[in-house]
Amino acid sequence: MKKYIILILSLGLLATANSYAASKVATTAAQFLKIEIGARGLAMGGAYVATADDATATFWNPAGLARLQSREVAVSHAEWLADMNVAYGSIVVPFGGQTVGLSMTVLDYGEWEMTTIDEPEGTGERFGAQDLALGLSYARSLTDRFSFGANVKYINQRISHSNASAIAFDIGTLFITQLKGLRIGMCFSNFGNKMSMQGRDSQVLYDVAPDLEGNDERINAHLETDEWDLPLSFRVGVAMDVIDNSYSKLILALDTVAPNDNLEYVNAGFEYGLRKLLFLRAGYKSLFRQDSEDGLTLGTGIRYAINRQMKIRFDYAYADFGRLDYIQRFSVAFSF
Numbered sequence: 613m614k615k616y617i618i619l620i621l622s623l624g625l626l627a628t629a630n631s632y633a634a635s636k637v638a639t640t641a642a643q644f645l646k647i648e649i650g651a652r653g654l655a656m657g658g659a660y661v662a663t664a665d666d667a668t669a670t671f672w673n674p675a676g677l678a679r680l681q682s683r684e685v686a687v688s689h690a691e692w693l694a695d696m697n698v699a700y701g702s703i704v705v706p707f708g709g710q711t712v713g714l715s716m717t718v719l720d721y722g723e724w725e726m727t728t729i730d731e732p733e734g735t736g737e738r739f740g741a742q743d744l745a746l747g748l749s750y751a752r753s754l755t756d757r758f759s760f761g762a763n764v765k766y767i768n769q770r771i772s773h774s775n776a777s778a779i780a781f782d783i784g785t786l787f788i789t790q791l792k793g794l795r796i797g798m799c800f801s802n803f804g805n806k807m808s809m810q811g812r813d814s815q816v817l818y819d820v821a822p823d824l825e826g827n828d829e830r831i832n833a834h835l836e837t838d839e840w841d842l843p844l845s846f847r848v849g850v851a852m853d854v855i856d857n858s859y860s861k862l863i864l865a866l867d868t869v870a871p872n873d874n875l876e877y878v879n880a881g882f883e884y885g886l887r888k889l890l891f892l893r894a895g896y897k898s899l900f901r902q903d904s905e906d907g908l909t910l911g912t913g914i915r916y917a918i919n920r921q922m923k924i925r926f927d928y929a930y931a932d933f934g935r936l937d938y939i940q941r942f943s944v945a946f947s948f
Contacts, residue, residue: 655911657895674761780804
């Protein structure tokens with residue numbers, strides 16, 4: 613246990629040092645990969661890496677999938693900022709001390725009328741944009757207190773007739789101590805290749821020899837687009853069951869996040885459960901990060917047993933984004 617804690621602290625200090633060296637804001641692609649998934653984790657202020665024990669652990673920490681005792685299907689939807697829509701769905705299946713899962717995240721930007729320099733009032737054509745992430749997850753408990761998990765993801769971004777794709781990996785671990793349910797979670801997210809937009813929208817007509825007469829002035833060519841890194845992040849967190857009895861349960865959680873395209877920040881939150889039926893949650897995102905619009909989060913949840921084997925859970929989250937207004941997220945999960 614001591615070696616594990618020392619390793620986490622060392623990696624956290626390294627990530628902190630790197631993040632404060634330069635913020636590197638707006639230097640990565642596929643920003644939708646940073647949108648928190650599931651109303652429960654969002655309502656707790658994003659402090660969920662050591663608590664995630666449901667199907668949304670595919671996003672927060674795949675090692676948490678090893679704690680599931682039954683199959684679970686989860687869906688989530690939110691009207692995101694600037695009239696965008698983000699949807700998530702996953703299914704996880706535990707078997708023989710292992711868990712596998714499939715997940716999908718879609719961010720839809722909507723549609724707009726296409727305009728050009730020659731036709732600023734519109735060409736009559738419309739175009740859209742969409743981001744997609746498909747993930748395959750695997751988790752396993754090595755002991756009754758330690759588990760690990762990993763994701764492999766196909767990532768695609770599309771706008772009009774151009775798109776970019778990448779393959780990425782997540783690796784997570786979860787350690788449950790003997791101290792009052794204290795848990796330590798860690799997750800590296802979005803290791804992968806760079807993304808570059810390609811497609812017929814980059815096609816241009818080019819004159820390779822403008823000084824010569826009689827040559828073809830309209831040769832098809834393609835513009836070379838830059839390559840961009842994925843939003844790599846290191847997340848380490850702790851959570852503790854401060855109160856845990858048959859009547860109520862109180863979880864306090866704290867996460868530190870070090871991304872490669874911004875400064876390090878801290879998420880904090882709690883969850884209070886009453887008879888494992890009604891849940892109240894609150895948190896605060898992006899503490900100590902300069903110029904952040906994130907802030908207070910609130911939420912609630914209800915868990916209902918349909919029968920001895922099937923349960924259903926409804927969760928709601930509210931997140932304040934300052935000058936960007938707020939968002940609301942709804943999640944539904946079935947376990948069977």
